[in-house]
Amino acid sequence: MSSRPEIDPNDSPELLSHSTLPQDVGAPEVSMVEESTVTGVTFTPELWMQRRHWALDVLRREGVRSVLDIGCGPGSLLETLVVPPSTIREPPILSEQSKDDEDVSSQGGELFIQRLGGLDVSPSVITSALKTLAPPTNSTIPRWEPLHTELWLGGIEKYNAKLEGYEAIVLLEVVEHLDPDVLNRFGVVTFGTYRPKVLLVTTPNFDFNAKFPRAEEHDFAKKGFVDPTGRTDRVFRHSDHKLEMTGAEFRGWAEAEAANWGYDVEISGVGVSSQPSYYPSDDPSQPGQPIYASQTAIFRLATGLPLRSPRSVRTVELPFMPNSGESSHPHKLAGKFIHPSNAPGDGRKSPPGDAINIVKECYQRWNIGEVSLDELWGVHEISGRCAGSKRYLVSVLGGFGDCPSIQGSSDDFEVKMEKGQGLRVRWRGFTPVQQASKAEDSWGKVIPPRQGDEGQSGGW
Incomplete structure (x- = not known):
């Protein structure tokens, strides 16, 4: 399969010129909360891995067939999602005695993805993500059904008709990087227009930042980053963060977005450190809730209609403004591929x-x-x-x-x-075959006489 994108010029916007993309990309900046030398705490597994495992687990349980990773970066999550499942799409094999048994339920821990997409605003990560989504040249791993992949360069606030139809949208550590005006359009574009079956969000928990060294004791302001928007006097974990919400703020934001667009939301978190802290419980007899490093939200499409209208997101073709429709949207298509089926056999079950x-x-x-x-x-x-x-x-x-x-x-x-x-x-009836040793052991065996020695006796 050729690694060149399969592009229909009449159906897609301008193809991004790969020669304009940065080729030598430095290592991404690491959040201060993940630097144990700063916080004095560690995570097992590492925090980024816990976030990825959480997202994959939710996607498996939801049984989605298509995933769009917004803010995909160099393709950390995509490289897992692009791996073909080991079987055709079928229910997992469950024990009749205990269907909730962890070992049994894990048999169904696969994703059967037919369509996979990535979107990121940074040109510096596109080259790496493109390699992740392109078909491998010499893969021996069976793929039982084709996979369609696409990668776009552009911002989340811009509507792209080509990104509709995904069952799941994932944003891992993305919303904290959005400018206030972009964040205001987050719900309009994602929930209001794309309307996925499920949408996953993780974002830093500002309450966890209490684990940082005190500013007055360790000059923490020089290690953290003062809120660049000027709205608060908070010190953030990352130089590009525009917002870090407390647990209460995140819950309020997530519940408001869910109510606006006809979704239900489940809020939790990942990342309990080696030195855990807890929110005090309203009931003294009950244990407190852990303070997670990353907050999580699972938005599920409900039956109700959205309270807000997303119509303003869509553009329309105007007779006096040629090319004012979706063909001129600012997203650039970096690549569009088909991973063909290469499964063994003829597709039929043998006797x-x-x-x-x-x-x-x-x-x-x-x-x-x-x-x-x-x-x-x-x-x-x-x-x-x-x-x-x-x-x-x-x-x-x-x-x-x-x-x-x-x-x-x-x-x-x-x-x-x-x-x-x-x-x-x-x-049950297997009988092992005895393997002959490479050098036969003659210890304890009678050594036959050499030719010509018959009848002779030895002695001193």
Whole structure:
């Protein structure tokens, strides 16, 4: 597959000239809260990783098929989302005894993305993000269905008709970088016009900044950054932050946006440090809530209609102003790609007996009687015979949980769940083959006489 973008000039705005993009991009500035030398606290896992894991977990649970990463940066989240799932889209394999068991539910921890997009206002990150979204040249990882990707350069406050239709929009550590006038248009463009099924936001929690050294004791103002907007006397974590909200401020902002645009919102956080702090509880008998380093909000589209109208966002074609429609919007398309399906097999499930024979051949070749289900699935001939359905493979091997056996399946195998290891498959009748040693041990064996020595006796 060629890595050149597939562009329809009649359907897209001007393609961004890649020669104008910076090629030597320095390391991104790290928030002061993530510098343990400044705060004296650490995070396990690291804070950026906790934010990413939170977003991926929500997207999996919501079962979205398309994701737009606004403020994508160099592509940190995109590089995970672009990885193909290991199976076709199907329900996870769950135990009948305990569907809430962590080990069982984790079997369904994949995303089945068909469309993936990124948007960022900074030209310095586009080259890196572009490489992330472009199809790999020599990938051996099966992809069971095509993936469409696109990358745009531009601001969040500008409406782009090409960005409609995404089921999920993600903004990780973005809103704190927005100028006040841009933040005012955040809800109008995202909730009011794009109207995703779910929208995820993380942003720094100013309450956590109390962990910073006191300004009067350690001259913290020289390590932090005074509010550049002049609206407050707060000292922020990052030189480009325009806003850092307390927990109460963030809740008020998120609930107001949700109410304005017909969404429900769930507010929490990630990032409990090695030295945790807690908000005092209104009820003395109840424990306090942890003070997270990053606040999180999950906005879910509700059934109600928005209280505000986003009509002013859209532009219209005027007869006296040619090119005043969406074709002239300020976003520049950096790349648009198709990751084709390259799955093994012909897309059809083979008879159970054929799949069973290949599984047995693997056990014999590996000379082992029990392996994980994922190890078996990693054999492309097996996954291809199952047409990408791991549930079909389990059914062929006798079934497990909510995945029953099918006609023609084998009684020779047992599929079981082992805590911490996931699903494993045992071949009941497996007999290991004894491997001949490279150098035969002759200790204790009778050494035959040399030719010509028969009948001779030795002695002193």
